[in-house]
Amino acid sequence: MESALVLVIGVMVAAGVYLMLAANLLCYLFGLILLSNAANLVIFVAGRLTRAVPPLIPKGQEAPLEPVANALPQAMILTAIVIGFGLLAFTLALVVACYRELGTIDSDHMRLAEPPPKSGEH
Amino acid sequence: MDTEVHSGDQPPTGWGERIWSLALLAFPLGVTLWLLSLIGPVREHAPLVFGVSWIPSLGVELNFLIDGLSLLFGLLVSGVGFFVALYAKFYLRGHPLIQRFFFYLFLFMLGMLGLVLAGNLITLFVFWEITTIASYLLIGFNHEKASARRSALQALLITAVGGLALLAGLLLLGMIVGSYNFVEVLAAKDKVHSHALYLPILILVLIGAFTKSAQLPFHFWLPNAMAAPTPVSAYLHSATMVKAGIYLLARMYPVLGGSEAWLLTLNIVGAVTAVIAAILAMRQTDLKLALAYTTVVALGILIMFLGSEASVAIAAAITFILVHSFYKAALFMVVGIIDHQTGTRELTALGGLGRRLPITFAIAAAAGFSMAGFPPFLGFIGKELKYEGALAIAEEPTFVAWAAVFANALMVAIAATVALRPFWGRLPEKLQSVREAPPGLWISPLVMALLGLTFGLAPALIADTLVGPAVTATMGREESVSLKLWHGINLPLVMSITTFALGALAFYLQPQIRTLLNRIANWLPANSDTQWDRGLDLFKRGAALHTRHIQHGILKHYLAAVFAVASVLLLWGLMRSGGFDMAVNWERLTVKEWAAMALVFAGSLVAICTRTPLTAICSLGGMGVGIALIFLFFGAPDVAITQLLVETLFLVLVALTLHRLPHATEVSGTGFRFVDALLAVSVGTTVSLTILAVLQQPLISPTKEYFELAAVPEAFGRNIVNVILVDFRALDTFGEVVVVLVAAVGAAALLRRKLKPSVPHGDTQEEQT
Amino acid sequence: MSSVILQGATRLLVALILLFSVYMLMRGHNLPGGGFIAGLIASAAFVLYALAWSLQEARAALRVSPVKLAAIGALLSLASAVPGLLKGFPPFTGLWLFIGGGEGDKGIPISTVLLFDVGIYLAVLGAVLALFFTIEVD
Amino acid sequence: MGWLLALPFLLPIATGLFALGARRKPRRARTISLLGCVGLFVIVVIIFVRVIDEGTIAAQMGNWPAPFGITLVADRLSAIMLLLAGLVGLAVAIFAQADVDLRREVLGFQGFYQLLLAGVCGSFVTGDLFNLYVWFEVMLIASFALLILGGERAQLDGGIKYVALNLVSTLFMLMAIGMVYGLTGTLNLAALHTALAQVEQPAALHMLAVLLIVAFGIKAALFPLYFWLPASYHVPPVAVTAVFAGLLTKVGVYALIRTFTLIFPADFSFAHDLLLIAALLTMLSGVIGAASQYEFRKILAFHIISQIGFLVLGLALFSPLALAGSIFYMVHNIVAKTNLLLISGTARRMTGSFNLAEIGGLYRVSPVLAAVFFIAAFSLAGFPPLSGFWAKLMLVSASLEQAAYWVAAIALITGALTLFSMSKIWSEAFWKPHPTGEARSLTSLTVTERIQRMLPALLLVAITLGLGLFPQPLIQFCETAAKELLDPAGYVATVLPSRGG
Structure with missing residues (x-):
C-alpha cells in the first residue's frame, strides 16, 4: 500500500514544482502548499503504514495490545505541519506586502534587488 | 610622472612622527651593527641557526639562518635601509601622512630582513608577502592620484600571483623533502632533482622569483612602481624588494639549481630581460623612469648569472648585487634631490645644475661612474667579473656575453644621461633660484657613492668578508673570491673597452635613438602595460558576463536551476549506486483509501490546470481533505485533525487575502x-x-518500541503521539512554537502600516532604487 | 455584515468550540487531541467569530493581544522546564504529582507536561490569531 | 550538564521573547538584547572550556535515554561553532545599537535577532536530526523577519527570492529526514552513525545523500544553489547582513560536515566527489561574481560564497589536515567576514553610500577604520601573517598531499582573485578621494556611537591578528576536532554509553 501513496506523492511533488516555477507568486505559494503536504506524506510513508490502529494505549494497559501505527513520524508530521503553517503564512504576508509595495506579484518584474544590467552596471 | 615637493614652511614635527622616525633609524642601525659583528663568526664557523617554534603542527618555525648569503643581503637591507630612512626623514618632512609612511617603511624593512634571514620555507614566504603588502602601501602612498593607485594594484597583483605560485612550489618542495627547514631542504638536492615534481617546483619557484624581480614578461610593474615617493624607489625598487627574487634563486641554488632547465631558463630570461629593458630605458626622459628601467636591466643580468655553475659567474652576480645597490640607491636619491629642489625630473627641462648643486653633482658623478663601470669604482670590478663570468657560463657563453656587453653599453649611456646631463649645459630660466639641498638630503647618497668608491679602491675589504662567504653559501661548497681592480690585459678588458665605446656612441646618439624607438613603439600594437589593462578589462567583462548569466534576478529560473540540480543529482546518485530492485508493493487498498488518494490526485491536478486562484484554493482544500483522510485511515487521527484544521485555516486566510490582490491572475x-x-x-x-x-x-525502529513501552509507565500518557510531543521530544515542540510565534510577529512587522517616520537614529537605510 | 441570527448563533457556537478545545487539550495526553489541536480549534473559533462579526469584535473578545498571548504561552512552556532545574534534571523533564491516588487509579495528575501543553495551546492560539489578524486587518 | 548545553538556545529564546514583548520600548529591548548576548557569550565560553577539558559532552533532554529522547552534544566542532556564534552575536549586537534605526527596533529587531541566535546555537548543539530541522526553521523564520524588517521595496524583492529558495531547501531537508528515519528507525545522530553503516540499500543512501547535499547546499550557498544569497544580502541593514554572513551559511556548512562525517559512512566516495566538484565551482563562481560587482556589500556577499567553497573543500578532501583546515578556515572566515561587513556599514555612515563609485576618502580621515579594513581584507585574501593565510595553507597543503594539484591550483587562483576584489574596495573606498566632497571622520561621531561601531570591529580584528601571529593553539584544536570527526567513536560512546562506540 506504500507504493500507491508514493505515486500520489510523486504527482503532488510534480504538481507543486510546476506551480512553483510560474512567475506568479500566488502560484508559487500554491505549489509550496502542495510540496509541503507532499513532504509530510513522505515522512508518513517512510515510517511505514499501518491500517487503522492509532498509537493509543487502551485504558488499563501498560502497552499496546496489537501492533499500532508508528507514532514518531506522526509527531514529526505534526511539528512539520505547524511549522509549515507558520512559514506559509509568513510567505503569504510577504506576497501581500510585495503586492502593496511593488504593485505586482509577478516575480519576473521584481528587479529591484538585482537590477537588470542596463541600469545597474558600471 | 608626478613629482612630490614638500619644501617651504613646514609644520612642527609631532611626537608620533618623532617616535616613528627614531624607530626607523634605530632599528636598521642596530641590525646593521649586529650583522656586522656576525661577519667573522659566520665566515669561520658554520652558518648561524636560531629561532623558536611557531606552528609545530604545520612544521613552521620562526627560525633564522645566517650564512654568507643572508648576511650579505641582510646588511644591504639594513645598511641601505638606514640611509634611505635618514633621507626620507628629510625628503618627506611635513608630509601630512608621514607617520604612516614611516610605519610602512618600517614594516617593509622588517619583512625584507625576515625574508633574507628566514630559515624556514614558510617563514620566508610569510615575510615575502609582508614585503608585497608594504610595497603596495608605499607605491600607493600618493593615494589620491589614480595613477599611483593603478600602479600599486598592478604591483600587488603581479607579485601576489607570483607569490601564490611560489607558495605552491615551496609547499611541494617541503612535501618532497619532508621538512620546511632550510638546513634540511638545502641538503636534499638529489632527492629533489630526481623527483617527478622537480620541474613543476622549479617552474613555480621561478614564477615567484621572476614576478618579484620584474623579469620579462612581468617587468612592467616595476617602472610603474615609480609612482611611489622617491625614497621608496631608492630602497624597494632598486636595493631591496626586487632583489628578493634574486635572493630566492640564490638561496634555492643548492637545491634547485644546476639542472639544464634551471641554467637555460635563467640565462635566456635574464638576457632577454636585460637587453629589452636596456632598450626601453633609452626611451625615457623622466630621470626616475630611466633609472627604473636600468634596475630591470640589472635584475636581468643578475638572473642571467645565477644560471651558471661556474663560481666566477656567481661571484660576479654577488658582487654586482653590492655594486648595484650602492649606485642605484645613490642615483635615485640624487634624482630625488633634483626633483625636490627644482620641482621636476624631466630630462628636457633640466640643465646646468652643476653650479647650483655642486655636492649633488659630485655624488651623481661618483655613482654614475660606478654604474658605468669606470675604474676605480666598485662598478668596474663588478663589470670585469661579469664579463669573466659571462665567458665562463658553460651553456651559452657567446649569447650571454653579447647580451652583457650590449646591456652594459646602454647602461653606460644612461648613467651618463642621468648623472651628467642635468648638471651640464645651460641653466634654464626657471631654475635660476635653485639652491643646494640641505645636508640631510645629500648625506645618504654621498655615503652610498663613497662606499662604491671605497670598495673599488680596496676590494679586499669585501672579498673575503662578504662576497666570498656569499658565494660559498650560494654554491653550497667552499669558494674563495679575489676581487682586483687590475687583471691585466685579457678578454674581459677588451670587452670593457668595447662597452665604453658603444656606450659613448649611444649617449651621443641618444636623441636619435629615442626618436627611433618612439617610432617603433607607436608602430607596435601594444606594450605589456596596455596588455595588462586589456587583460584586466577582459577579466572584468568575463566576470560580468558570468554573473549576469548566473545571477540574473529572475526567481523562476533560480528555482528551476535548483530543482534541475536536485533531480539530475538524484538520478546520478541512483546510477552510481547501481540502482535497486524495485519491489513494488501493490497491496489491495480499500475503496475509501482509493477515494482519498484520488481526491489528493484530483486536487493536485486541478490546482495546476486552473487559472483562477479561487478554484485553485478549493482544489487544494480538496487535496487537504484527501490527505487528512489518508492520515485517518492509516492510524493517525491526531495528524488528520491537525491537517484538516491547518489546511482550512490557511486556505481561508489565502481566500480572504485574494481581494487584496486584484490583478493576481494577470x-x-x-x-x-x-x-x-x-x-x-x-x-x-x-x-x-x-x-x-x-x-x-525493512524498518527496524527500537525507538518506536521504546515509546510504546515507556508511554504509560514512565510518561503517564496513553496517546503516544501526544506523549512524544510534550514529553519525549518536547524540545521539538517548543522550537516549533517559537517558529510560529516569530512568523506571526514577523508578518505583523511586514504588514503593519508604515509607522510615522521616527527620529532618525544612526543612519536610516534608504531605498536602493 | 451577516444576519443577526447567524451572529447570535456564532456566539454560541464559538463558546462551544472554545469549550471543546479545552476538552481536547485536557484529554490530549490519553486520546487524540493535545495542545496543538486544541490551540488550532480555539483559533478556528475566533476566526469564525471574526468572519461572522468583525475583526475588531474578535480582537476585543480575545482581550489580550494575540502576540502577547503567544509569548506568554511560549514562556509558560519554557517555565515548565524550570521545576526540573530545581530537582537537578535536564530541561523538559516531566515531573508528575498525583493528587488523591488510589488503587489502580493514580488520581488526578498535575504535571509539568500538562503545563507545557497548556503553553503550547496558548502559543499556537496566539500565533495563529496574530497571523490571521495581521494579514486580514491590513 | 543538560542545562548548560540547553542554555545556548534557551537563553536567547527567553531574551528574544522578552525583547519582542518590549519592542515598543526600544531602549529596554536593546538592553535586554545586549545583556542576553553577554550572557550567551559567557555560556558558550564555559561550554568551550569544558569541552577542551573533558572532551565531548552530551545531555538528554527530558531525561529520556538516547537514542530515544533528544540529545544535545558538544564536541570540539560544536564547541568552536558555539563560541563563534556567541562572539559574532555579541559583536553584531553592539554594532546594531548604533546601526539599526529606531523604526526597525520598534518592529521587533532585537527579538528576532535573539531568536536567530537561538536557532543558530540550537543547530550547533543538537544531536538529533529532526531537532536540527526545528532549529533550522527557527533560524530561517527569524532570518526572514530580519531580512524584510522595515519593508523597503528592495528588501521585499530580495526577501522574496531568499524566502522562495530557502523554503525549497527546507522541504528537501524535511523529506530527507523523514526518509532517513524510514531507513534506519532512528533520528539520533550518534545512533545513525552505526545504523546507516548497516543499511544494505546503496541506492537509498546515495539518493538521500543527494537530497541532504542539496538541502544543506542551498543553506550553505553552494554552486549552483546560491542564488538567494547575492539576491538578498545587500538589502537589509548592515548589522543583519553581518550576522547573516557570519553565521547563517556556516550553519549549512556545519550541517554538511556533521552529515558527512558522523552520519554517513566514512568511505562514501560519491558524496565526497560531489562535494569536491561543488566546492571548486563555488570557490571560482563566487570570486568571479565578486569581481563583477561595484557595491561594497555585494562584493562581500559574493565572497561569502567563494569562501563557502573553501569550507566544503576541506570536507570533500576528507583528510585530517583538510578537515582541520576547514574548521580553521571557518573560524577565520566568520571573524573576518563579519568584521568586513561591520566596516562596510561604518564606511557607509562616513561616506553616504555603499556604491564604490560614489564614495572614497576614508583612508585619510579614518586611519583606524582603514587599518581595520585592511587587516580584515588582506586576511580574507589569505595574506600572511594573518589568519586567512594559515587557513589557506592548510587546505592547499591538504590537497597537495593528496596529489590533487588542480584543486590546489584553483584554491590559489581563488585567493588571487579575492585579492583583486579586496584591493578594489581598498582603492575605491579608502584611497580614492571622495568624488563629491569629504568623507566624515570617526571623530565626528558621538563617543557612544564610535564605541558601538568600532569596539566590535577592533575586537574582531584583534582576533584576526592574534590568530595570524599565534595560530598554533587553534590549529592544534582544529586537528583534534578533525580527528574526532574522522573517528566518531568517541562521539558515539559519549551519546550512547551502552553501545561503547
Whole structure:
C-alpha cells in the first residue's frame, strides 16, 4: 500500500514544482502548499503504514495490545505541519506586502534587488 | 610622472612622527651593527641557526639562518635601509601622512630582513608577502592620484600571483623533502632533482622569483612602481624588494639549481630581460623612469648569472648585487634631490645644475661612474667579473656575453644621461633660484657613492668578508673570491673597452635613438602595460558576463536551476549506486483509501490546470481533505485533525487575502510551460524513486518500541503521539512554537502600516532604487 | 455584515468550540487531541467569530493581544522546564504529582507536561490569531 | 550538564521573547538584547572550556535515554561553532545599537535577532536530526523577519527570492529526514552513525545523500544553489547582513560536515566527489561574481560564497589536515567576514553610500577604520601573517598531499582573485578621494556611537591578528576536532554509553 501513496506523492511533488516555477507568486505559494503536504506524506510513508490502529494505549494497559501505527513520524508530521503553517503564512504576508509595495506579484518584474544590467552596471 | 615637493614652511614635527622616525633609524642601525659583528663568526664557523617554534603542527618555525648569503643581503637591507630612512626623514618632512609612511617603511624593512634571514620555507614566504603588502602601501602612498593607485594594484597583483605560485612550489618542495627547514631542504638536492615534481617546483619557484624581480614578461610593474615617493624607489625598487627574487634563486641554488632547465631558463630570461629593458630605458626622459628601467636591466643580468655553475659567474652576480645597490640607491636619491629642489625630473627641462648643486653633482658623478663601470669604482670590478663570468657560463657563453656587453653599453649611456646631463649645459630660466639641498638630503647618497668608491679602491675589504662567504653559501661548497681592480690585459678588458665605446656612441646618439624607438613603439600594437589593462578589462567583462548569466534576478529560473540540480543529482546518485530492485508493493487498498488518494490526485491536478486562484484554493482544500483522510485511515487521527484544521485555516486566510490582490491572475506566461512540466515530472519521479529505494529496507525502529513501552509507565500518557510531543521530544515542540510565534510577529512587522517616520537614529537605510 | 441570527448563533457556537478545545487539550495526553489541536480549534473559533462579526469584535473578545498571548504561552512552556532545574534534571523533564491516588487509579495528575501543553495551546492560539489578524486587518 | 548545553538556545529564546514583548520600548529591548548576548557569550565560553577539558559532552533532554529522547552534544566542532556564534552575536549586537534605526527596533529587531541566535546555537548543539530541522526553521523564520524588517521595496524583492529558495531547501531537508528515519528507525545522530553503516540499500543512501547535499547546499550557498544569497544580502541593514554572513551559511556548512562525517559512512566516495566538484565551482563562481560587482556589500556577499567553497573543500578532501583546515578556515572566515561587513556599514555612515563609485576618502580621515579594513581584507585574501593565510595553507597543503594539484591550483587562483576584489574596495573606498566632497571622520561621531561601531570591529580584528601571529593553539584544536570527526567513536560512546562506540 506504500507504493500507491508514493505515486500520489510523486504527482503532488510534480504538481507543486510546476506551480512553483510560474512567475506568479500566488502560484508559487500554491505549489509550496502542495510540496509541503507532499513532504509530510513522505515522512508518513517512510515510517511505514499501518491500517487503522492509532498509537493509543487502551485504558488499563501498560502497552499496546496489537501492533499500532508508528507514532514518531506522526509527531514529526505534526511539528512539520505547524511549522509549515507558520512559514506559509509568513510567505503569504510577504506576497501581500510585495503586492502593496511593488504593485505586482509577478516575480519576473521584481528587479529591484538585482537590477537588470542596463541600469545597474558600471 | 608626478613629482612630490614638500619644501617651504613646514609644520612642527609631532611626537608620533618623532617616535616613528627614531624607530626607523634605530632599528636598521642596530641590525646593521649586529650583522656586522656576525661577519667573522659566520665566515669561520658554520652558518648561524636560531629561532623558536611557531606552528609545530604545520612544521613552521620562526627560525633564522645566517650564512654568507643572508648576511650579505641582510646588511644591504639594513645598511641601505638606514640611509634611505635618514633621507626620507628629510625628503618627506611635513608630509601630512608621514607617520604612516614611516610605519610602512618600517614594516617593509622588517619583512625584507625576515625574508633574507628566514630559515624556514614558510617563514620566508610569510615575510615575502609582508614585503608585497608594504610595497603596495608605499607605491600607493600618493593615494589620491589614480595613477599611483593603478600602479600599486598592478604591483600587488603581479607579485601576489607570483607569490601564490611560489607558495605552491615551496609547499611541494617541503612535501618532497619532508621538512620546511632550510638546513634540511638545502641538503636534499638529489632527492629533489630526481623527483617527478622537480620541474613543476622549479617552474613555480621561478614564477615567484621572476614576478618579484620584474623579469620579462612581468617587468612592467616595476617602472610603474615609480609612482611611489622617491625614497621608496631608492630602497624597494632598486636595493631591496626586487632583489628578493634574486635572493630566492640564490638561496634555492643548492637545491634547485644546476639542472639544464634551471641554467637555460635563467640565462635566456635574464638576457632577454636585460637587453629589452636596456632598450626601453633609452626611451625615457623622466630621470626616475630611466633609472627604473636600468634596475630591470640589472635584475636581468643578475638572473642571467645565477644560471651558471661556474663560481666566477656567481661571484660576479654577488658582487654586482653590492655594486648595484650602492649606485642605484645613490642615483635615485640624487634624482630625488633634483626633483625636490627644482620641482621636476624631466630630462628636457633640466640643465646646468652643476653650479647650483655642486655636492649633488659630485655624488651623481661618483655613482654614475660606478654604474658605468669606470675604474676605480666598485662598478668596474663588478663589470670585469661579469664579463669573466659571462665567458665562463658553460651553456651559452657567446649569447650571454653579447647580451652583457650590449646591456652594459646602454647602461653606460644612461648613467651618463642621468648623472651628467642635468648638471651640464645651460641653466634654464626657471631654475635660476635653485639652491643646494640641505645636508640631510645629500648625506645618504654621498655615503652610498663613497662606499662604491671605497670598495673599488680596496676590494679586499669585501672579498673575503662578504662576497666570498656569499658565494660559498650560494654554491653550497667552499669558494674563495679575489676581487682586483687590475687583471691585466685579457678578454674581459677588451670587452670593457668595447662597452665604453658603444656606450659613448649611444649617449651621443641618444636623441636619435629615442626618436627611433618612439617610432617603433607607436608602430607596435601594444606594450605589456596596455596588455595588462586589456587583460584586466577582459577579466572584468568575463566576470560580468558570468554573473549576469548566473545571477540574473529572475526567481523562476533560480528555482528551476535548483530543482534541475536536485533531480539530475538524484538520478546520478541512483546510477552510481547501481540502482535497486524495485519491489513494488501493490497491496489491495480499500475503496475509501482509493477515494482519498484520488481526491489528493484530483486536487493536485486541478490546482495546476486552473487559472483562477479561487478554484485553485478549493482544489487544494480538496487535496487537504484527501490527505487528512489518508492520515485517518492509516492510524493517525491526531495528524488528520491537525491537517484538516491547518489546511482550512490557511486556505481561508489565502481566500480572504485574494481581494487584496486584484490583478493576481494577470501575470505573464500563464500558458502550458513544457520545459517546466518536464522538470516538474523529473523532480516528482526522482523523489518518488528515492522513497521507493528507502522502502526497500525493512524498518527496524527500537525507538518506536521504546515509546510504546515507556508511554504509560514512565510518561503517564496513553496517546503516544501526544506523549512524544510534550514529553519525549518536547524540545521539538517548543522550537516549533517559537517558529510560529516569530512568523506571526514577523508578518505583523511586514504588514503593519508604515509607522510615522521616527527620529532618525544612526543612519536610516534608504531605498536602493 | 451577516444576519443577526447567524451572529447570535456564532456566539454560541464559538463558546462551544472554545469549550471543546479545552476538552481536547485536557484529554490530549490519553486520546487524540493535545495542545496543538486544541490551540488550532480555539483559533478556528475566533476566526469564525471574526468572519461572522468583525475583526475588531474578535480582537476585543480575545482581550489580550494575540502576540502577547503567544509569548506568554511560549514562556509558560519554557517555565515548565524550570521545576526540573530545581530537582537537578535536564530541561523538559516531566515531573508528575498525583493528587488523591488510589488503587489502580493514580488520581488526578498535575504535571509539568500538562503545563507545557497548556503553553503550547496558548502559543499556537496566539500565533495563529496574530497571523490571521495581521494579514486580514491590513 | 543538560542545562548548560540547553542554555545556548534557551537563553536567547527567553531574551528574544522578552525583547519582542518590549519592542515598543526600544531602549529596554536593546538592553535586554545586549545583556542576553553577554550572557550567551559567557555560556558558550564555559561550554568551550569544558569541552577542551573533558572532551565531548552530551545531555538528554527530558531525561529520556538516547537514542530515544533528544540529545544535545558538544564536541570540539560544536564547541568552536558555539563560541563563534556567541562572539559574532555579541559583536553584531553592539554594532546594531548604533546601526539599526529606531523604526526597525520598534518592529521587533532585537527579538528576532535573539531568536536567530537561538536557532543558530540550537543547530550547533543538537544531536538529533529532526531537532536540527526545528532549529533550522527557527533560524530561517527569524532570518526572514530580519531580512524584510522595515519593508523597503528592495528588501521585499530580495526577501522574496531568499524566502522562495530557502523554503525549497527546507522541504528537501524535511523529506530527507523523514526518509532517513524510514531507513534506519532512528533520528539520533550518534545512533545513525552505526545504523546507516548497516543499511544494505546503496541506492537509498546515495539518493538521500543527494537530497541532504542539496538541502544543506542551498543553506550553505553552494554552486549552483546560491542564488538567494547575492539576491538578498545587500538589502537589509548592515548589522543583519553581518550576522547573516557570519553565521547563517556556516550553519549549512556545519550541517554538511556533521552529515558527512558522523552520519554517513566514512568511505562514501560519491558524496565526497560531489562535494569536491561543488566546492571548486563555488570557490571560482563566487570570486568571479565578486569581481563583477561595484557595491561594497555585494562584493562581500559574493565572497561569502567563494569562501563557502573553501569550507566544503576541506570536507570533500576528507583528510585530517583538510578537515582541520576547514574548521580553521571557518573560524577565520566568520571573524573576518563579519568584521568586513561591520566596516562596510561604518564606511557607509562616513561616506553616504555603499556604491564604490560614489564614495572614497576614508583612508585619510579614518586611519583606524582603514587599518581595520585592511587587516580584515588582506586576511580574507589569505595574506600572511594573518589568519586567512594559515587557513589557506592548510587546505592547499591538504590537497597537495593528496596529489590533487588542480584543486590546489584553483584554491590559489581563488585567493588571487579575492585579492583583486579586496584591493578594489581598498582603492575605491579608502584611497580614492571622495568624488563629491569629504568623507566624515570617526571623530565626528558621538563617543557612544564610535564605541558601538568600532569596539566590535577592533575586537574582531584583534582576533584576526592574534590568530595570524599565534595560530598554533587553534590549529592544534582544529586537528583534534578533525580527528574526532574522522573517528566518531568517541562521539558515539559519549551519546550512547551502552553501545561503547
